[in-house]
Amino acid sequence: MNRIDQKFKEENTILSIYFSAGHPNLEDTVPILKQLQAAGVDMVEIGLPFSDPLADGPTIQESSTQALRNGMTTEKLFTQLKGIREHIHIPLVLMGYYNPMMQFGLENFCQRCQEIGIDGLIIPDLPVEVYQEESQDLFNRYGLYNMFLITPQTSEERIRYIDKVSKGFIYMVSSASVTGAQSAFGDVQTEYFQRIQDMHLNTPTVVGFGISNAETYQAATSHSRGAIIGSAFIKFLENEGVERIPEFIKSIRS
Amino acid sequence: MNRIDQKFKEENTILSIYFSAGHPNLEDTVPILKQLQAAGVDMVEIGLPFSDPLADGPTIQESSTQALRNGMTTEKLFTQLKGIREHIHIPLVLMGYYNPMMQFGLENFCQRCQEIGIDGLIIPDLPVEVYQEESQDLFNRYGLYNMFLITPQTSEERIRYIDKVSKGFIYMVSSASVTGAQSAFGDVQTEYFQRIQDMHLNTPTVVGFGISNAETYQAATSHSRGAIIGSAFIKFLENEGVERIPEFIKSIRS
Amino acid sequence: MNYNVNEKGYYGDFGGAYIPEMLYPNVEELRQNYLRISAEPSFKKEYDELLKNYVGRPTPLYFAKRLSEKYNTKIYLKREDLCHTGAHKVNNTIGQILMARRLGKHRIIAETGAGQHGVATATVCALMGMECIVYMGALDIKRQAPNVARMKMLGAEVRPAQSGSKTLKDATNEAIRDWINNPVDTHYIIGSVVGPHPYPDMVARFQSVISEETQWQLQELEGRNYPDYVIACVGGGSNAAGLYYHYLNDERVKIIAVEAAGKGINSGESAATSALGKEGIIHGSKTLLMQTADGQITEPYSISAGLDYPGVGPMHAHLFRTQRAEFISIPDQEAMDWGLTLSQMEGIIPAIETAHAFAVLDVRRFKPEEILVFNCSGRGDKDLDTYIDYFKL
Amino acid sequence: MNYNVNEKGYYGDFGGAYIPEMLYPNVEELRQNYLRISAEPSFKKEYDELLKNYVGRPTPLYFAKRLSEKYNTKIYLKREDLCHTGAHKVNNTIGQILMARRLGKHRIIAETGAGQHGVATATVCALMGMECIVYMGALDIKRQAPNVARMKMLGAEVRPAQSGSKTLKDATNEAIRDWINNPVDTHYIIGSVVGPHPYPDMVARFQSVISEETQWQLQELEGRNYPDYVIACVGGGSNAAGLYYHYLNDERVKIIAVEAAGKGINSGESAATSALGKEGIIHGSKTLLMQTADGQITEPYSISAGLDYPGVGPMHAHLFRTQRAEFISIPDQEAMDWGLTLSQMEGIIPAIETAHAFAVLDVRRFKPEEILVFNCSGRGDKDLDTYIDYFKL
Ligand SMILES: Cc1ncc(COP(=O)(O)O)c(C=O)c1O
């Protein structure tokens, strides 16, 4: 069974963390993963940095730019992650834009993911229709789940469609906004969470974008199966360093 | 008899000097006139300064601008010239643009000229046709001659016409060029002088523009009844001062 | 009354050719030939084709919807700003360069203030492969660097006028001097309806394409070929002359001329010739001009270089004196504000000259059914530095 | 072969809509409606009238006599430089603003590099009284001060893109982010035939008025409605797409696309996408783009800001791959020299982008009877500073 499915079976509420590989320092990838697992995080999205991350907010953009400056590449990331499964058992998702994957060679990319033990991919600029036409077969062949996003503007019809195509989880974008921390959710978001909850989808939903603290984590997970923290975690990393990751995780789950 | 006619009767070769009233210093007008007469000059053109002397070269322009800065006005000039005939007996011609005369009031202007004893006017921007229509009668009434210019481009027909209208002398522009000293005349100019001489006009011709030294004076007067020196005299005045005027005149007639 | 020029080159009391004898052959050659040449079919064909295929005529007659709503009247803009080189000036330079060629001239001179006429002249000279010298006040050369660069790009020589106050008036003097010095091979392309006859009439005729087009465009748009008002700014007066031309003798059409009041008519820094000027002679023409009691021409002032001229063309002096046109003067500040208003309400950044005309909307009332045609004489790109400075953009 | 877009939004291998889900509703709404809306009679009427009365269309098809003589072939210039705001860009922004209104949007965003598209967008927003935000690289804001001022004059807000290299690519990213953040009330006016389907097709259709006019103009001038060559510069490719459009499937017409070689194709400072690019995804479209082996998009370089883009539209990628079009790349120096040549031979100062296209005359031979149509995509006023610096004018 895919580790993602396994995790959603085992845990009621999933805490997932996003970080950009190669940031703050080029070789931080593995130490961060170890710290996160040790701190009890349920899942990790490893960001493959891209020069033009147009679906990301300023914090992730900057971490991505810094990672590239540090020398991060697709090949480099795969090299870092080689053998990672000797230490890391939680589900690992690679999150990146489509172009670097295409240039790496899509099949080659999938094969390397499989070798390493990557469980799934999130590719923000690969819409579901294109996925079905261009890459679904390939991803399946290498046992990779592809996760899709839904937003407050996604129509019910389309949500149902995405639900049908989805494996693993659905990434539920909290608001019509590129990623970036916010300190609380408003009524609009709560209503949206409720609306999705009431749809009783087959695929579990995980809320992302704007989760930054215990309060927002709480709010998100009361309507969904989990939450993904990105910007807030990256800012913490920058300010406090890899060693203090457990404190961050504790503050969320407190 | 008008002093101009008288002079052309008396003298075979006329040396006439132009200067801008009020330049180099506001009160130089009368001293300059006295020096010129004493030095044996036959006639003087007194320039009435104008802000936009578009038929003049740089030297005269600048002297004109300086004169205005010094405070020269039409009224001021008339005041300076009041009683001048007690000392000055050679013909005096006022040379100026039409607009300041219009503003002074054309009749008023003529009357003041007559009172002072001015013999004639040169108004570069008053063409002969307009003169005939607008001012001939008036000028006649106040005994003022109006002198016209001809240039190397003036057609024979037009020269004959101007000759018919003219009194005093015809101002023969030496070359197609705004005033400004040159050190010698070329073949083109000599041919032009000859051509005009061969027309045997009724009105005496005086060459102006580009007379700067004995040589050009010589060349001009060998084909005409006289020459007018402007720019060269003004430069001399600026550099050497009013007192040394006799030297300048001597250098021309040597 | 007839408001066109008479046979002797006068508009009522104004006009004529008060020129030095040195210019007589050139001006006379032009006077004797300009009507004949411009009536030749081959001339008309070449002129019309260049206006169409090169200049981009007809320029639109654009109904300004938002402005019309705001002022509750019908406002049309004659879009001379869309002409090649960015202003109406080129209508005239195209005509004159063709005239110059037919007169056998191969050297062109011009004066320029803001540089628009200089650019339009340099442009047609490049088009015809003719030598071009543009006189421009040394001060204006510094103030209008982009237009100087355009002229140089176009292969023209820009000669600084160092005399006087080193602005437009002096550049005109220098150009005239050049013409005096080069009487045979040179044609002087004057940039407005000023100068000795036949220039005011010739330039007005070349610019009259503006009202000629306006007639059929209005016919198409409004079912009648005349407006209630024609409104234009007046520097020398060429864009205004062009817009008024075919309506001069049509008393159904009211004429408004807008001059630059500068810092205010009584400030001593103004270019409102009709208010401040007296009859006199400037650049070969009897007209209204700003001058001292002693007849010295005064330096005008306007924030817009193209209106910064101490006279108006003789046609306009006549329209003023006969009250055929109403003259209104607009200070710098209102003109600048209108530059912004037109930009933000209609998406058209006008030349500051042009902006003056629109300020009429704030000082006169118009009826809802009245049709106003404004001459949008030029675009504001040349004025960006001034706008930037003024509005701290 | 058919070179138009197919139903799925692809030109051969290129095109599509590789967009984040957050953009799906907007892009999908556009995709479902753009053909229907632009076919509505009321839309066509409004669009055509604005092109005519506001933009100044038709733009002339000008026979460049001196250039034709020098190169011994028939050279026509399609005069998009005469459009209101100074380039072809406005054909598209007029269309898109009308589209946006019909989609009920009342807030407009755009990206801009040199500022031409930003000005064209700010212009139509002013015209319609709509809010306008233009994203522009912080570096470009400094380099293109006059166009920034024009946008501000027009009432637009210019927001600096501080990410990445602070130029066009980053401004586009910022605009996309804004759209993600404002999914309901905002329309994003993309400035070239780039971005996710239906943008490349929609923009090409709005620009296709260029070849539509060229057809009847050539018919009038040459008695046949097609030339032997259509030649245009390609940044994103919108002016080229407009000129090629009605000739895409007419094999009698040869297509030449001119890219910016910058300091030379192998210098590391170039924008010659066809020579240096590989298939990939940029700004939502699968196309050719300049990128590292690792798939990071590289910063392009060209002296002309409008060609300084690391990709080309998918139509052009397809024209290149199928060899329907010949791609030529021209270095900075030749382009600049052509800026001067066109100025001095025809009196037209071209945008530096535009100047690139003409350099084809030096690298290809044409026959005397062949008819070439160059797209004169924009005027060079925006580039004066660059010209001044480069030629020390
Ligand atoms: C745009 C524009 N409008 C008006 C003028 C004023 O000239 P005129 O009064 O001759 O139209 C100028 C002169 O440069 C100009 O550039």
Ligand SMILES: Cc1ncc(COP(=O)(O)O)c(C=O)c1O
């Ligand atoms: C005048 C001009 N030409 C060409 C371009 C390049 O754009 P495109 O390739 O979309 O026509 C630009 C872009 O700013 C431009 O301003």
